[in-house]
Amino acid sequence: MTKPNTIDASITPIGSLEVLSQFEVSKLKQAGENGLYELFRRCVLAILNTGSDSDNAKTILQNYPDFRIDIVQQDRGIRLNLYNAPADAFVDGAMITSTREMVFAALRDIVWTESERKNDLSEQASGSAITDYVFHFLRNAKMLLPGQQPNLVVCWGGHSINEVEYEYTKEVGHELGLRRLDICTGCGPGAMKGPMKGATISHAKQRILNARYIGLTEPAIITAEAPNPIVNDLAILPDIEKRLEAFVRLGHGIIIFPGGPGTAEELLYILGILLHPDNKEIPFPLILTGPKEAADYFKQLHEFIAQTLGYQAQQKYKIIVDDPIAAAREMTTGMQLVTDYRRKAADAYHFNWKLHIDPIFQEPFHATHDNMAKLNLHKNAPVHLLAADLRRAFSGIVAGNVKEQGINLIEEKGPFEIHGDPEILQPLDNLLEAFVAQKRMKLPGSAYVPCYKVIA
CATH class of the missing domain: 3.30.1850.10 (MoCo carrier protein-like)
Structure with missing residues (x-):
């Protein structure tokens, strides 16, 4: 070499x-x-x-x-x-x-x-202590801009996407930028770079000189997925759970593009939060979108949500296929609902304090063979708690795919084992097999070797 x-x-x-x-x-x-x-x-x-x-x-x-x-x-x-x-x-x-x-x-x-x-937050802390930590972290990074109306769109999606999907993320980003919306992503390549790249052109057209391209990551992810050069505000949160909370506290709406296990993890995270009864009245626009070639991807993801979390979860998002303008318009409409709600509720524009996040979504999950095998993937679990453990399953797969510690564990002990009810595991296995077939697990290169086994 x-x-x-x-x-x-x-x-x-x-x-x-x-x-x-x-x-x-x-x-x-x-x-x-x-x-x-x-x-x-x-x-x-x-x-x-x-x-x-x-x-x-x-x-x-x-x-x-x-x-x-x-x-x-x-x-x-x-x-x-x-x-x-x-x-x-x-x-x-x-x-x-x-x-x-x-x-x-x-x-x-x-x-x-x-x-x-470090002395203010223990490993076991959760609830308001974690939220307070995330607030101070973002404030120290100068990412909280009081007084600015809601305009920050979080874009999630895979780092390993094909050229057609990547070009589509740029088109959506361009339409968002034309509507004077800023972009926040996981800061890496693929669907994390495309929306930012598209928005740079439309922000220039609109003569917006202070546009924000925020990247939120964490140490194990950034070492595997280098940040893209468009990011002009970078924050490295201590772990994936605080990173995810930073996304939903800082952002005003979310667009999800095609992706792999990391994207599924993010979708399950936000669905689990929106499904909590305390968040029933809080507007949070959530849009799944991609080119026409990704229609089957969204169909399978939609079916997976139906089979695991049910109809109620499906009502928390909209799927828009092959229409960047419609996706941007839908997000703009959602932003207005967010603005109206926060003004009425006297909530801050720059940090979503009222959104309730259950401690199970805040507690750090360490992807070990023992922890992966103990996940509570059972049909009788409360829907938001099932979403939390499904999120952890995908988080473990991400760790085994790209994070150094996870890769070392797989090399030492073999694949993670995922146990649970067949009614949950069969849809999960089907979705994971589709990700492998569509080359969504890792960047193109050598053949993918699964870091997991689904065992009903």
């Missing part, structure tokens, strides 16, 4: 952490040296690999074993010295501006925020 080109460089903050006291710099340096360095190194390496055609965290780390970072304290603030960094992140020796911004966003989130808040 050809050794990748590398470069040594020294960079100072841009976008985050530009103005710091000597005491703050000292704390940052100390935190980076006391246990968080390796996590920071991995996230920065992923950011420097923006545009990579790999979705395997282990492979990216193995390609740059000698990459390291020195956090340097100086009177003017902080400096990062990078050694053996991927050369593609630089132009004539200077780091690309968007990449530099994201590097310091990673420093802010992983080192600064974690060192500031």
Whole structure:
């Protein structure tokens, strides 16, 4: 294998952490040296690999074993010295501006925020404590803009989609941008990049100079799926559950494009929340859309929801096939309902405080063989709790597909086993087999080897 080109460089903050006291710099340096360095190194390496055609965290780390970072304290603030960094992140020796911004966003989130808040939140915390944590995290990242009317559309979808589906996400993003809506995604490639790319053109047409392209991720995901360069606001949440809560607290509506297990996880997460009785009256536009070639995909996903969560869950979303304008108009109409409700309820525009999130959706789920085997996938479970455990099943599959820890567990112990009622597991198995057949599990390349077994 050809050794990748590398470069040594020294960079100072841009976008985050530009103005710091000597005491703050000292704390940052100390935190980076006391246990968080390796996590920071991995996230920065992923950011420097923006545009990579790999979705395997282990492979990216193995390609740059000698990459390291020195956090340097100086009177003017902080400096990062990078050694053996991927050369593609630089132009004539200077780091690309968007990449530099994201590097310091990673420093802010992983080192600064974690060192500031680690004593305020235990692993077992849930409910209002988690929501408060997410609020402070987003506020520290300067993502909360009080006074601005609801206009942020969260776009979910697969990182491994075909060219037709990718072009469709760009068309939808273009129509959203023409209606002056901003975009928030998981920040990676595929359906996370397309809407942002489409919106950049329409925002330029509308002469919108302060458009937001927000990327929300977490350490295990960003190391496998490098952020796309359009992102101008990046936040790296501590785990997938806080990342998902950040999406629904920050966003005002959601569009879901075709995808694989990660997209199914996201759909089940928002459905489980919207199905909770306390959220019955809260408007939250949810649209599933894709090109005509994806019609069968949405049909199968719709049937899966019917067979597992039932008719009530199907009423929480609309499916719009091959019509970007209709999807954007539907979202615009939904945004107005959100605005009217929040004004009437005296709820904040910038953070969805009134949405109730059951603790089962907030508790971190660690994808181990034991935890995957214990999932409560039974027909007699309350519908929102069944949605929670189905979400966890897909989360585990994502971990086994692309996250380093999950990949290592599969290599050591074999596939995860998923148990439950046949009435739940058969539709689940059918959907997963369709994802494999449609190459939605990982980026194109070698043949997919399942990291799971569905056992009725």
